Amino acid sequence: MKNSGIKLSALALACSLALSANAATTLFTNVDIFNGTEDKLYEDHHVLVVDNKITKISKDEIKSADATVIDGQGKTMIPGLIDMHSHLCLQEGMLVGRDDYDQMAMGARTYVSLQQYLDQGFTTARDAGCNVLGIAKAINKGLMDGPRIYPSGGFLSQTGGHADTGSFNDQPGRVDDLERHGFGYIVDGKTEVRRAARQNLRAGATQIKVMAGGGVASEFDPVHMTQMSVEELEAAVEVAKDYGTYVTVHAYHDRSVNRAIDAGVRSIEHNFLVSEDTIKRMKKEGVALSAQAAMSLKAFANPESITFFSPDQQDKASKVYEGALQMFKWAKKHELLIVTGGDMFGPAYNTTQAENMTYMQKAGFTPFEIMKMGTSNAAEVLSWSGGMNPYKYGSLGKIEAGAYADLILIEGNPLEDIEVLNQYEEKFQLIMKDGKIYKNTL
Numbered sequence: 556m557k558n559s560g561i562k563l564s565a566l567a568l569a570c571s572l573a574l575s576a577n578a579a580t581t582l583f584t585n586v587d588i589f590n591g592t593e594d595k596l597y598e599d600h601h602v603l604v605v606d607n608k609i610t611k612i613s614k615d616e617i618k619s620a621d622a623t624v625i626d627g628q629g630k631t632m633i634p635g636l637i638d639m640h641s642h643l644c645l646q647e648g649m650l651v652g653r654d655d656y657d658q659m660a661m662g663a664r665t666y667v668s669l670q671q672y673l674d675q676g677f678t679t680a681r682d683a684g685c686n687v688l689g690i691a692k693a694i695n696k697g698l699m700d701g702p703r704i705y706p707s708g709g710f711l712s713q714t715g716g717h718a719d720t721g722s723f724n725d726q727p728g729r730v731d732d733l734e735r736h737g738f739g740y741i742v743d744g745k746t747e748v749r750r751a752a753r754q755n756l757r758a759g760a761t762q763i764k765v766m767a768g769g770g771v772a773s774e775f776d777p778v779h780m781t782q783m784s785v786e787e788l789e790a791a792v793e794v795a796k797d798y799g800t801y802v803t804v805h806a807y808h809d810r811s812v813n814r815a816i817d818a819g820v821r822s823i824e825h826n827f828l829v830s831e832d833t834i835k836r837m838k839k840e841g842v843a844l845s846a847q848a849a850m851s852l853k854a855f856a857n858p859e860s861i862t863f864f865s866p867d868q869q870d871k872a873s874k875v876y877e878g879a880l881q882m883f884k885w886a887k888k889h890e891l892l893i894v895t896g897g898d899m900f901g902p903a904y905n906t907t908q909a910e911n912m913t914y915m916q917k918a919g920f921t922p923f924e925i926m927k928m929g930t931s932n933a934a935e936v937l938s939w940s941g942g943m944n945p946y947k948y949g950s951l952g953k954i955e956a957g958a959y960a961d962l963i964l965i966e967g968n969p970l971e972d973i974e975v976l977n978q979y980e981e982k983f984q985l986i987m988k989d990g991k992i993y994k995n996t997l
């Protein structure tokens with residue numbers, strides 16, 4: 556008995572030593588802070604990071620004997636950026652993988668994308684569909700570098716819906732190569748919707764993504780199409796609520812957006828072709844808009860430049876471009892809760908997540924509005940994942956005491972010139988995620 560007591564206390568000592576060794580402390584001096592919520596910089600401040608959290612922010616000097624001190628040199632400190640519409644394991648469009656899909660190759664390409672996110676200061680990404688669930692877990696376990704991921708798991712799509720990647724000759728009920736690898740689920744009827752939603756949440760999805768209308772990058776669904784019945788959407792919302800989280804839908808026009816809101820959906824992806832009345836309803840009912848400026852205003856302005864689009868897909872893209880500019884004006888006028896995400900399919904798109912944010916300026920938004928979309932607004936929507944939120948023990952998208960230590964030191968002020976986001980290679984001089992320094996060129 557005595558022996559085991561000694562062993563236990565030795566173990567306790569070893570554990571406490573391990574804990575204190577892990578609790579790295581970093582003190583940033585002399586930084587100008589954009590806190591994620593206010594249109595101003597807090598100049599000449601000091602920020603203390605202990606382990607993976609910001610613990611103290613002060614205008615006065617902070618004393619910490621064992622801290623590694625980093626002289627901020629008057630640079631701007633902003634929260635790590637958040638992309639709200641990623642497809643981390645989709646590369647080169649939705650249909651490309653249909654015929655030659657390989658999970659190993661896709662995983663390796665996803666890793667490259669993840670490093671591109673971190674390089675641009677995106678320390679968090681909400682994945683809007685594909686099987687990134689295992690990779691999200693590997694990042695959380697510290698097995699690989701990458702942004703925090705809020706995965707949706709596989710898309711839920713009806714037969715002939717926006718994530719139906721099957722071939723023309725498929726019979727009902729078939730499972731294609733992409734589905735087999737968890738890319739998405741073709742579901743018809745409430746039971747199939749419930750099963751797929753539960754399957755995603757069982758594997759760590761933080762919210763559910765449903766295809767509720769036609770789209771551009773797919774084969775069988777014209778843009779004007781409405782997808783999923785009210786009952787099917789309600790079934791997805793019911794399952795999400797049972798897990799304490801929410802549903803976001805891909806939808807472009809009034810009929811599909813309003814049907815989704817009727818069913819209890821809280822977040823709309825794209826929304827490009829809706830009327831002002833629908834925007835007013837979203838405001839009234841607290842429904843978030845997840846907007847893609849670069850896709851709608853850059854890529855879709857020149858759809859012929861997207862090499863993997865068919866002529867029909869190019870035609871669909873043109874229609875969306877025409878609607879998007881008007882929709883953005885109404886969204887601004889009615890002060891929707893707006894977040895933004897690139898919706899890029901890997902490097903073939905030739906557009907970055909940073910460029911998506913800066914393109915919001917062409918949609919009529921100010922640098923402050925855009926910075927808020929990419930930080931505290933995004934974090935607000937992420938928090939709706941409630942019980943499924945893997946990062947619920949601190950705030951994201953803010954520089955404040957108690958926030959996760961995801962932060963960037965920038966040469967320049969994005970509130971004055973949002974274009975600095977595109978110059979991340981040179982101007983983002985320090986990038987920290989979860990208290991660990993990913994890049995430092997100070």
Ligand SMILES: [Zn+2]
Binds near residue numbers: 640642683898
């Ligand atoms: Zn998407």
